[in-house]
Amino acid sequence: MLSVFDGHNDALTRDDHAQIVEGRSGGHLDLPRMRAGGVRGGIFSVFSKSPGMPEERKPVPRDDGVKEFPSAPPLDHAPAAADAAAVAGRLLALERAGHVRLARREADLDAGKEDGGPPLAVLHLEGAEAIDPALEALEFWYEAGLRSLGPVWSRSNWFGHGVPFISPSSPNVGPGLTDAGRALVRRCAELGILVDVSHLNEAGFWDLAGLEPGPIVATHSGAHAVCASSRNLTDAQLDAIGETGGLVGIVFACAFLRPDFADDADTPLELIVQHARYVADRIGVEHVALGSDYDGATIPTPLGDVAGTPRLLDALAEDGFGPDELAAIAWNNWRRVLGAWWSG
Numbered sequence: 001m002l003s004v005f006d007g008h009n010d011a012l013t014r015d016d017h018a019q020i021v022e023g024r025s026g027g028h029l030d031l032p033r034m035r036a037g038g039v040r041g042g043i044f045s046v047f048s049k050s051p052g053m054p055e056e057r058k059p060v061p062r063d064d065g066v067k068e069f070p071s072a073p074p075l076d077h078a079p080a081a082a083d084a085a086a087v088a089g090r091l092l093a094l095e096r097a098g099h100v101r102l103a104r105r106e107a108d109l110d111a112g113k114e115d116g117g118p119p120l121a122v123l124h125l126e127g128a129e130a131i132d133p134a135l136e137a138l139e140f141w142y143e144a145g146l147r148s149l150g151p152v153w154s155r156s157n158w159f160g161h162g163v164p165f166i167s168p169s170s171p172n173v174g175p176g177l178t179d180a181g182r183a184l185v186r187r188c189a190e191l192g193i194l195v196d197v198s199h200l201n202e203a204g205f206w207d208l209a210g211l212e213p214g215p216i217v218a219t220h221s222g223a224h225a226v227c228a229s230s231r232n233l234t235d236a237q238l239d240a241i242g243e244t245g246g247l248v249g250i251v252f253a254c255a256f257l258r259p260d261f262a263d264d265a266d267t268p269l270e271l272i273v274q275h276a277r278y279v280a281d282r283i284g285v286e287h288v289a290l291g292s293d294y295d296g297a298t299i300p301t302p303l304g305d306v307a308g309t310p311r312l313l314d315a316l317a318e319d320g321f322g323p324d325e326l327a328a329i330a331w332n333n334w335r336r337v338l339g340a341w342w343s344g
């Protein structure tokens with residue numbers, strides 16, 4: 001079975017996260033289902049909700065037919081710092097008990113690929129509200145194992161402005177990174193923490209690109225040309241990702257896959273393939289990877305959950321991706337970009 005690395009899951013932030021070892025009755029990702037799907041590693045997100053935000057959010061159609069999620073209010077530093085430390089602690093406890101291995105350095109990625117041991121987990125902060133603008137907490141988080149960070153989720157903080165969920169819409173909504181946001185990107189590059197652009201608006205994306213911090217990586221996004229959601233990447237953004245040696249973890253969220261934006265699980269697997277094919281044709285297969293958003297979104301029923309990953313690989317093969325290309329999409333591209341960021 002092909003070893004697979006997945007670029008984004010929210011399993012740690014769900015109410016039933018405690019069942020991740022034994023297997024959860026619902027949701028998309030736990031350790032038994034990762035094994036069943038050949039998923040040997042993944043980026044595990046630490047995400048803190050805005051005040052009053054429900055676990056399941058639904059878009060609201062506007063009068064003009066455009067669908068927009070209610071905007072998420074900002075999250076204060078103190079509650080974010082407390083919550084994020086607790087959620088990250090869940091992953092560290094899994095590591096201490098031998099259920100996962102936290103990937104902290106390049107060599108960990110190779111050691112964990114095929115040795116039959118516990119899966120690899122990369123600790124990711126989705127929205128940096130837990131980090132103070134002086135970046136003192138970043139040093140603490142790095143020591144705790146943080147190796148991937150999105151400066152913003154889809155809301156504003158003192159580092160920048162997340163892209164709101166609007167369909168259809170350009171991602172060019174709102175201003176770019178703040179001075180603190182630029183300092184955060186630079187410091188992450190120095191320390192060896194991948195900076196994720198998936199929830200950044202377009203101005204923030206170009207500000208980050210201008211800093212040349214490393215290969216530009218969207219851990220869980222799609223192609224705007226296929227689904228014109230604000231959360232997806234325009235052709236110009238894809239080109240920049242290709243030019244820097246970066247990648248797109250193709251998201252499995254139905255609302256960002258489907259041209260009609262429907263948040264409907266009755267969505268064919270082939271739509272994920274269509275996004276992968278579009279990105280591969282435009283900038284090269286070496287810039288395509290997987291970034292599911294398991295436990296953070298509605299995903300296609302034909303995939304079901306992380307155990308269904310081999311069906312997606314079959315669908316990619318049917319579309320014409322050869323064995324070497326599949327290995328690149330499944331693992332090697334993630335290996336390359338994580339290694340590039342982590343080795344500075």
Ligand SMILES: [Zn+2]
Pocket residue numbers: 126198199220293296
């Ligand atoms: Zn996300």
